[in-house]
Amino acid sequence: MNQVINWKDNYTDTRYRKILTSSYLDIPGLQVLAKQVRISATESLPLHFHENSYELVYITSGTPSFFVDDKTYNLCGGDVFITQPNQMHSTNSVPVTVSEMYWLQFELDPGKPFLHLDSTAVLTLHDKFAHIPSPKISTTGSEIHYLFKNAFQIALEGSNPQLVSQYIALLLYRVVEFSDQTAFRLTPDIGFAMNYILDHITEPLTLDEVARQVYLSTSQFKQKFKKQLGISPRQFINSQKIEYAKSLLDEGSSVEAASNALNFSNSSYFTSVFKKFCSYTPTEYKNAQKTI
Secondary structure: OOOOOOOOOOOOEEOOOOEEEEHHHHOEEEEEEEEEEEEEEEEEEEEEEEOOOEEEEEEEOOEEEEEEEEEEEOOOOOOEEEOOOOOOOOOOOOEOOOOHHHEEEOOOOOOOOOOOOOOOHHHHHHHHHHOOOOOOEEEEOOOOHHHHHHHHHHHHHHHHHHHHHHHHHHHHHEEEEEEEEOOOOHHHHHHHHHHHHOOOHHHHOOHHHHHOOOOOOOHHHHHHHHHHHHHHHHHHHHHHHHHHHHHHHHOOOOOHHHHHHHHOHHHHHHHHHHHHOOOHHHHHHHHHOOOE
């Protein structure tokens, strides 16, 4: 059995990954505020936990997945994922896909200062987060993105920790409110488009064709799809083709046969798309499966 890691993020400042830690933030209870852009798939996250800390991840774009309590949660743009203090989680050996996300880690103890809030407010948030019904929360519009973006930018400047605290507090309250909502976020046409793509995943699937199925122009379809799911329809199609390709490779198909079955123009293009979403080639995937 693999060792479970007590994960602690370190201060990082690179082009695509910026992690602000407690010593930089200087905000009671807030241990990490971070942003990451993945322009290609990266290796999977190992099984880990955050000691005495909640972790809240907001997906700006992409379709990453997380594994907790023996269940996989597939996320997309606008989704929030929360793990409880000391709760083990990972991506269950699945590479982290092309995506953009913000996250924060915080210790929410009613006996300790938190975000410059008074003790009653801290106790209320503690009780709310202790009873979040599901680790996956779907939000609407761009409100959570707006709050994360502003909190992160102000924190990055290091000029006003009190204002950062206010943004984070409002963000947490709004996440709690979204957790109580059960409304389906997708409009019927985009929901139908997703099902159509999945039902015809082995076909060439042009965007013009899918748009016609839901009585939208191609430009309208692309815009509406990305607004609701956080990724373009082409990214969604390719990601689902690659997931299907994995099952074909698992069943013994050759790389060329899998490419042909999914109507890629050639096996070289199939390999490049596969590597973009999985961080390894189809051949490397087949070889790795043989050792399991």
